[in-house]
Amino acid sequence: MKRIGILTSGGDAPGMNAAVRAVARKAMHEGLEVYGINYGFAGLVAGDIFKMSESTVGDKIQRGGTMLYSARYPQFAQEEGQLRGVEQLNKFGIEALVVIGGDGSYHGALALTRHGFNTIGLPGTIDNDIPYTDFTIGFDTAVNTVVEAVDRLRDTAASHERTFVVEVMGREAGDIALWSGVAGGAEDVIIPEHDFDVKKIASKLQSSRERGQKHAVILLAEGVMHADQFAKELAAYGDFQLRATVLGHIVRGGAPSARDRVLASQMGAYAVELLLDGKGALAVGIENNKITAHDVRTLFDAKHHAELSLYTLAEELTF
Numbered sequence: 001m002k003r004i005g006i007l008t009s010g011g012d013a014p015g016m017n018a019a020v021r022a023v024a025r026k027a028m029h030e031g032l033e034v035y036g037i038n039y040g041f042a043g044l045v046a047g048d049i050f051k052m053s054e055s056t057v058g059d060k061i062q063r064g065g066t067m068l069y070s071a072r073y074p075q076f077a078q079e080e081g082q083l084r085g086v087e088q089l090n091k092f093g094i095e096a097l098v099v100i101g102g103d104g105s106y107h108g109a110l111a112l113t114r115h116g117f118n119t120i121g122l123p124g125t126i127d128n129d130i131p132y133t134d135f136t137i138g139f140d141t142a143v144n145t146v147v148e149a150v151d152r153l154r155d156t157a158a159s160h161e162r163t164f165v166v167e168v169m170g171r172e173a174g175d176i177a178l179w180s181g182v183a184g185g186a187e188d189v190i191i192p193e194h195d196f197d198v199k200k201i202a203s204k205l206q207s208s209r210e211r212g213q214k215h216a217v218i219l220l221a222e223g224v225m226h227a228d229q230f231a232k233e234l235a236a237y238g239d240f241q242l243r244a245t246v247l248g249h250i251v252r253g254g255a256p257s258a259r260d261r262v263l264a265s266q267m268g269a270y271a272v273e274l275l276l277d278g279k280g281a282l283a284v285g286i287e288n289n290k291i292t293a294h295d296v297r298t299l300f301d302a303k304h305h306a307e308l309s310l311y312t313l314a315e316e317l318t319f
């Protein structure tokens with residue numbers, strides 16, 4: 001193998017650049033040529049492909065977003081799009097590929113493996129919703145961003161004795177809300193993986209108000225419902241001076257944390273080692289602090305599980 005390609009796909013995530021850099025530099029270190037593919041699978045089909053040098057990825061490790069751009073390109077689920085992608089790979093002499101993205105991107109990667117190109121997937125998404133990895137690239141940064149926002153909101157919550165409902169991204173996964181809730185000392189955390197009772201939340205708020213703590217922050221995962229809806233439901237049980245805040249895409253941007261940069265670097269280098277060993281159709285992860293890889297097909301049948309011991313902990317620490 002002489003030449004590999006890299007692309008980023010799906011929602012951008014902080015640390016994707018660090019992963020691109022690690023793949024490129026490790027591959028060049030091993031004597032391979034590296035081609036960047038812009039705009040995910042859309043750019044692959046369009047042939048938006050360029051040769052990278054070691055300096056292409058210089059001054060990028062600290063930047064959020066993705067220098068290779070990203071796209072949602074549902075047409076790649078069709079055979080026709082895939083075959084056009086294959087044509088482009090052949091035209092540029094690219095023999096194997098690293099795909100950095102979420103679960104959807106892994107389907108695209110697997111399609112290329114079926115067409116004869118070894119492909120390794122790296123979990124680049126803030127949502128932390130990928131099976132067989134304890135953490136995805138971008139999750140740690142996203143949590144840190146939410147915690148910073150919660151700290152700021154708590155100033156106003158305390159000053160005006162208000163209750164803030166803070167909605168955070170995560171698709172169907174509650175991980176961002178859960179970890180941010182524990183780190184930010186949230187009075188309640190509402191996630192799709194655990195049932196909740198609005199009446200009970202209201203009486204908890206009421207009793208802490210009676211004990212003297214008259215402000216609160218509630219972390220709400222977007223997979224449950226919208227913040228204004230939740231605030232409306234809570235308002236039916238009392239006057240908690242409610243405000244709803246949606247953090248939205250703010251949580252997806254910004255410089256990656258040191259943790260995400262290290263994780264991305266480890267995973268990127270490992271992806272190249274796997275390709276050099278002639279392996280493909282694998283998804284890289286980190287499990288119990290070890291970098292691992294699993295057949296990507298097993299991921300499609302598996303489910304990511306939120307760390308529910310943190311939910312119990314959050315409850316035990318706020319009552």
Ligand SMILES: Nc1ncnc2c1ncn2[C@@H]1O[C@H](COP(=O)(O)OP(=O)(O)OP(=O)(O)O)[C@@H](O)[C@H]1O
Nearest residue numbers: 010011072073076077101102103104105107108125
């Ligand atoms: N079944 C599929 N077959 C081939 N390609 C697919 C398939 N599903 C998704 N893709 C490709 O992967 C891209 C990214 O998928 P998607 O938009 O679901 O984001 P993701 O990778 O899951 O990331 P995130 O959820 O973090 O935004 C799609 O736009 C499409 O190009």
Ligand SMILES: O=P(O)(O)OC[C@H]1O[C@](O)(CO)[C@@H](O)[C@@H]1O
Nearest residue numbers: 011102125126127169170171252
């Ligand atoms: O940026 P878009 O396409 O609106 O997608 C938003 C979704 O993407 C993510 O930011 C990453 O998967 C989710 O948390 C969110 O639900």
Ligand SMILES: [Mg+2]
Nearest residue numbers: 010102103104
């Ligand atoms: Mg996804």
